[in-house]
Amino acid sequence: MAGFHLSKQKWFALVVVILATADAIWFFYFRSDDATAVRKRLREAVAFAEKQPKGTGLNLQAAGAAHTLGEFFAMETDIEISGYSRGQTYTLTAATRAQVVSSYFMLRPLITSLSVSLAEIDVSFLDDAHDTASVKCSAMATGTTQNGDSFREGRLISAELVREDGEWRFRTLRADPVISFE
Amino acid sequence: MKKDTGEKEQEESTTFVRPPRQRDWRLICIRIGIIAGATVMVCLFILRPMVISGGSMMPTYSSRGFTFAFLPYFKLYDPQRQQIVVLKHAGFNTFLLKRVLAFPGETVEIHDGVLYVNGKALDEPYVKYPCKWNLTRREVPKGKIFVLGDNRSMPIQNHMGGMIDRDRLAGIPIW
Numbered sequence: 339m340a341g342f343h344l345s346k347q348k349w350f351a352l353v354v355v356i357l358a359t360a361d362a363i364w365f366f367y368f369r370s371d372d373a374t375a376v377r378k379r380l381r382e383a384v385a386f387a388e389k390q391p392k393g394t395g396l397n398l399q400a401a402g403a404a405h406t407l408g409e410f411f412a413m414e415t416d417i418e419i420s421g422y423s424r425g426q427t428y429t430l431t432a433a434t435r436a437q438v439v440s441s442y443f444m445l446r447p448l449i450t451s452l453s454v455s456l457a458e459i460d461v462s463f464l465d466d467a468h469d470t471a472s473v474k475c476s477a478m479a480t481g482t483t484q485n486g487d488s489f490r491e492g493r494l495i496s497a498e499l500v501r502e503d504g505e506w507r508f509r510t511l512r513a514d515p516v517i518s519f520e
Numbered sequence: 521m522k523k524d525t526g527e528k529e530q531e532e533s534t535t536f537v538r539p540p541r542q543r544d545w546r547l548i549c550i551r552i553g554i555i556a557g558a559t560v561m562v563c564l565f566i567l568r569p570m571v572i573s574g575g576s577m578m579p580t581y582s583s584r585g586f587t588f589a590f591l592p593y594f595k596l597y598d599p600q601r602q603q604i605v606v607l608k609h610a611g612f613n614t615f616l617l618k619r620v621l622a623f624p625g626e627t628v629e630i631h632d633g634v635l636y637v638n639g640k641a642l643d644e645p646y647v648k649y650p651c652k653w654n655l656t657r658r659e660v661p662k663g664k665i666f667v668l669g670d671n672r673s674m675p676i677q678n679h680m681g682g683m684i685d686r687d688r689l690a691g692i693p694i695w
């Protein structure tokens with residue numbers, strides 16, 4: 339192993355590089371500031387919305403799921419998810435937390451599997467206290483419907499989250515197609 | 521005789537004998553690391569390899585084809601009409617391959633498969649398959665561009681095309 343012999347200076351340089359890399363990783367992935375908390379909340383919401391085929395992964399029981407889903411939204415919400423897919427126009431709107439939960443449980447059985455990936459996440463704050471956050475990102479949803487059709491849809495997400503009792507909750511949520519004739 | 525001896529001395533002086541080389545694994549690892557790092561950087565930021573999935577650009581690009589997207593292009597140039605472009609769709613790894621057809625402030629409409637930009641029919645020799653699309657007149661909003669694929673044989677509802685944010689232009693295919 340004579341080929342890997344390093345002088346003291348080189349060992350020092352190597353340790354500095356490793357520490358700097360670890361620091362950078364910590365800064366970007368594990369720092370606990372408000373923007374990171376909002377990103378984390380967004381990912382938790384996506385993980386909740388995802389659905390694995392039966393027998394694999396996490397499939398929540400309805401009773402607990404309703405409560406958990408409700409916790410992601412403020413009592414008064416403004417949700418609008420619209421799109422055009424395979425010849426059908428659809429729009430999901432909800433003005434209260436209860437409507438979000440009921441719409442979710444109405445639509446969920448129509449999909450047998452769903453996975454969502456987020457990208458280009460941009461978080462900014464609308465007030466100095468950092469209690470209201472504006473989020474913009476793109477989302478790619480892939481999965482299969484109850485009929486066995488597979489789908490792959492891209493959406494531009496814009497959302498407003500508010501901090502209530504230490505938890506970030508969606509107050510507004512819009513999901514628009516990335517590309518459309520309208 | 522003197523000349524021959526001189527030539528022999530010169531030949532001997534240019535003959536090298538190399539000692540047996542030991543493999544320097546550290547150097548090999550560093551070289552492999554640099555090459556791998558450079559390749560990843562080039563593929564992420566300059567030439568992104570792309571596998572084409574779907575037939576919306578047929579026959580210009582066939583499904584399951586392969587190309588590279590030159591990503592810095594739109595940092596240097598503006599998009600041109602009828603240019604094929606790569607657009608960011610959503611998520612990390614999905615891009616769209618489309619043709620730019622209209623710019624902000626221009627109107628687009630389609631009658632019996634013929635595309636009109638600002639009321640004038642656009643000559644589109646690359647559209648090879650029969651198209652019966654109809655789309656009422658609409659203006660391309662500020663900050664958007666109007667794109668379509670070359671394959672318009674499917675119903676318009678099933679085609680992923682239309683208005684898209686200009687800032688989603690990612691690059692151009694290199695072939």
